[in-house]
Amino acid sequence: MSGQESVAGSDLNEIEQMDKKHVFGTWSFQSEVSPTQVTTASGYTFSDASGNEFIDFSGQLMCSNLGHSAERIEDAVATQVKESAYVAPSYTTEARAKLGKKLAEVTPGNLSKTFFSTSGTEAVEAAIKIARFYTGKQKIISRYRSYHGATYGSISVTGDPRRLASEPGIPGTIKAPDPYAYGSSLDPMQSLDYIEEMLELEGGTVAAILVEPIVGSNGILVPPDEYLPRLKRIAHEHGALLICDEVMSGFGRTGNWFGCDVFDVEPDIMTMAKGLTGAYQPLGATIVNETIADHFEDNMLCHGHTYSGHPVAVAAGLAAIETYQQEDLINRAKERGEYLETQLADLAADHPSVGDTRGVGLFHGIELTRSSEERVPFGTREDKISKGGTIVDDVAKEAYENGVYVANMINTLIIAPPLTITEREIDAAIAALDTALETSDAAMDGVSETTEE
Numbered sequence: 001m002s003g004q005e006s007v008a009g010s011d012l013n014e015i016e017q018m019d020k021k022h023v024f025g026t027w028s029f030q031s032e033v034s035p036t037q038v039t040t041a042s043g044y045t046f047s048d049a050s051g052n053e054f055i056d057f058s059g060q061l062m063c064s065n066l067g068h069s070a071e072r073i074e075d076a077v078a079t080q081v082k083e084s085a086y087v088a089p090s091y092t093t094e095a096r097a098k099l100g101k102k103l104a105e106v107t108p109g110n111l112s113k114t115f116f117s118t119s120g121t122e123a124v125e126a127a128i129k130i131a132r133f134y135t136g137k138q139k140i141i142s143r144y145r146s147y148h149g150a151t152y153g154s155i156s157v158t159g160d161p162r163r164l165a166s167e168p169g170i171p172g173t174i175k176a177p178d179p180y181a182y183g184s185s186l187d188p189m190q191s192l193d194y195i196e197e198m199l200e201l202e203g204g205t206v207a208a209i210l211v212e213p214i215v216g217s218n219g220i221l222v223p224p225d226e227y228l229p230r231l232k233r234i235a236h237e238h239g240a241l242l243i244c245d246e247v248m249s250g251f252g253r254t255g256n257w258f259g260c261d262v263f264d265v266e267p268d269i270m271t272m273a274k275g276l277t278g279a280y281q282p283l284g285a286t287i288v289n290e291t292i293a294d295h296f297e298d299n300m301l302c303h304g305h306t307y308s309g310h311p312v313a314v315a316a317g318l319a320a321i322e323t324y325q326q327e328d329l330i331n332r333a334k335e336r337g338e339y340l341e342t343q344l345a346d347l348a349a350d351h352p353s354v355g356d357t358r359g360v361g362l363f364h365g366i367e368l369t370r371s372s373e374e375r376v377p378f379g380t381r382e383d384k385i386s387k388g389g390t391i392v393d394d395v396a397k398e399a400y401e402n403g404v405y406v407a408n409m410i411n412t413l414i415i416a417p418p419l420t421i422t423e424r425e426i427d428a429a430i431a432a433l434d435t436a437l438e439t440s441d442a443a444m445d446g447v448s449e450t451t452e453e
């Protein structure tokens, strides 16, 4: 029996059943896991084992920035595997040195020296340790609506509800409110006043403030222009570093190289992963400015991994950056992003359950509401860690049935397609969402009563 036939009495085929039995699904009640076998992916689409094709409107986990057929990266990986698949981190390779130099060029200002790892969470772990080693202080302020990774340090600085099962986590982590104009009782700049007061009350004991410049999975939260510059200023006034987590917002997503470029801010430390290789290889990176780099000339950098600077991963990273540059993808994301924004505005105008659309470049969120006036969400933070789906899940499912994959989290659909996407695919995906949003429109408070009358 081929893996593509479904097993009697189940919607899952043989491979999917085998996977469900022997492989854990992430962040899930295992009884609810229902893996789909993907057999091919190309350009901005991927296909399942039954031959259904989907537009990848979220770049998988907001990481396939270069689509699914970036030849330069495919070739670089194949060549590197043949030349030397692995050497220990005490050796170097041409790609590792060149990628380090490229990152110093494309990141802002004085960011100049990189520690390589294999994921976003490891990039954040390195940033936390480096900030603590450099400042000699322990505390890290991060925000409630944030995600920084699943390992112990990163989940401890994460604010979203996925952290709760792992608490109390590492010591010295403190949470602050967020710049969330649509859904918080504090306006964004008031939330910053709150952080300033926290810094004062902590009395100079904070090593760093860690933020996603534009919050990703927690709802695509774009702060006002003056937010990030002021955050950096108040951090420095209190002897704390600014760490920007660019794991999701980096590498062209916003129509700029990095999310912090939108606000013209140079952090002291920056973390990267996802778009760094366009997800062709697992690679994380933590880059620091020259002053911090110099500190470790005579203070040990007490950190490392077997796969730090893995030759195949850094070869993919170097080829990815060359692809962004040679295909002018950062500017292209800006242009396509403007088009996407107009389409989303039309969608919002047609669907009362769309409470808010927001974003920059090809990084947008559609936040849903069951009541436009009260801004009541369909999905809550509690739902994220409870059994069963929400109306937001139903909307995503409906779009999927109409051939469009769109990720969703808590109460927001997350749009982050490959930067190579064309206007035609954007139109097709928006049309599928247009149909899918009828599900949430119909579930709004008062709608069924009105229909029954």
Ligand SMILES: Cc1ncc(COP(=O)(O)O)c(C=O)c1O
Residues within 6 Å of the ligand: 119, 120, 121, 122, 124, 147, 148, 149, 150, 212, 216, 217, 245, 246, 247, 248, 249, 273, 274
């Ligand atoms: C902003 C941010 N930081 C860190 C991470 C963790 O990255 P990874 O899943 O590669 O460990 C993520 C993952 O989505 C993220 O969005």
